[in-house]
Amino acid sequence: MTSRVESAAATRRALIEAAAELLDEGGPDAVTLRAVGARAGVSRGAPYGHFPDKEHLLAAVATKSWEAIGEQLDTLVADEHRPPAERLEQALRGLMAVGRGHPHAYGLMFTAPTGEHPDAVAAVSRTHDRFLQLVTDVVGDAERARPIGALLMTSVHGIIAMENNGHLTVEKWNTTGDGLIRALIDRIA
Amino acid sequence: MTSRVESAAATRRALIEAAAELLDEGGPDAVTLRAVGARAGVSRGAPYGHFPDKEHLLAAVATKSWEAIGEQLDTLVADEHRPPAERLEQALRGLMAVGRGHPHAYGLMFTAPTGEHPDAVAAVSRTHDRFLQLVTDVVGDAERARPIGALLMTSVHGIIAMENNGHLTVEKWNTTGDGLIRALIDRIA
DNA sequence: GTGGTTCGTATGACAACGTCAGATGAACTG
């Protein structure tokens, strides 16, 4: 662990993890380069040895979140015992669980300007591909699955976003995020 | 116009409008209290005579956006010549137009922590009520319209959000935001 | 009118932030 490249890689990982933790605990405002450095055990300017600026660090955090969801979907794709429809529903509910458990991280995933960050774009693309595979397993045809998957993905994202921002109250809409997922599956997939 | 209360109210309006313009033109980072003051013709500390802090100013901007959409829906509700389904579709496409034309303002509408800002909450509630009226005109029963309206609202929001963040590409999903709106109406309403 | 009060605005100051330039020291290379 005392090798220079190993130590640098460990520091880089620690910075990303520290930023993710601070984001989870205190929201975007808590993610200060000084606080990130402190939690990672380095000082305030250390991130600039690994990232051009703060935005790239946050993009790395978002990439990690996308990859985590991708792996989650991967295990669902591989689980061939269960019926495809059940796996797809599990995927949608898994997305909601992430959005609820880590609302700030979830927001970051859809906030980072993706165009400037190829790694993030690739991670998003891979995750979306796995999601489309799950949809394909349900509807049969891969080409037909694409717009259907888009409708499912955008709708679930909208449900999570409005739930996290307090715009989805039971008093107003007489339903919950879970209920909307159910309705979505019944009407679309 | 030289009355003190009139002048103060004009300044307040100018501050909100200046913030909205800066948000439209340069995104959230361009909305600096100094820049807002300069554009409104006052100085950097003037906003504190009208808002407790920057967040409340932004909440006022979001409130204005919600009210603008509310009025837009209002004219649709009142337009009884056209069939209800057509008016509902027009409402959904109007939401998309706002999201496309003013992406930063649209993001702010769903970003402001609504709990702390009663005016914003009220504006959102009124706008949602008008949307639910349009849904009721289509499905007939007001109670049945509520969860259906929720599914429509969250889905459209998800479509707009993913489109604005570049996560809704034709290459990946083989559809567009407009196509998804069409599919949404066909399958839900 | 006139004097005193109110209150919207201007100004100076402060801490915190992102960012960069230079210094430091330990891991590498020959």
Added chain:
DNA sequence: CAGTTCATCTGACGTTGTCATACGAACCAC
């Protein structure tokens, strides 16, 4: 062992949100 590399530290700068203070014109009683 001498020289280089490079991750990290430290000091500094401009900008930001925010507050305390000061000013001055609109207000109000008489």
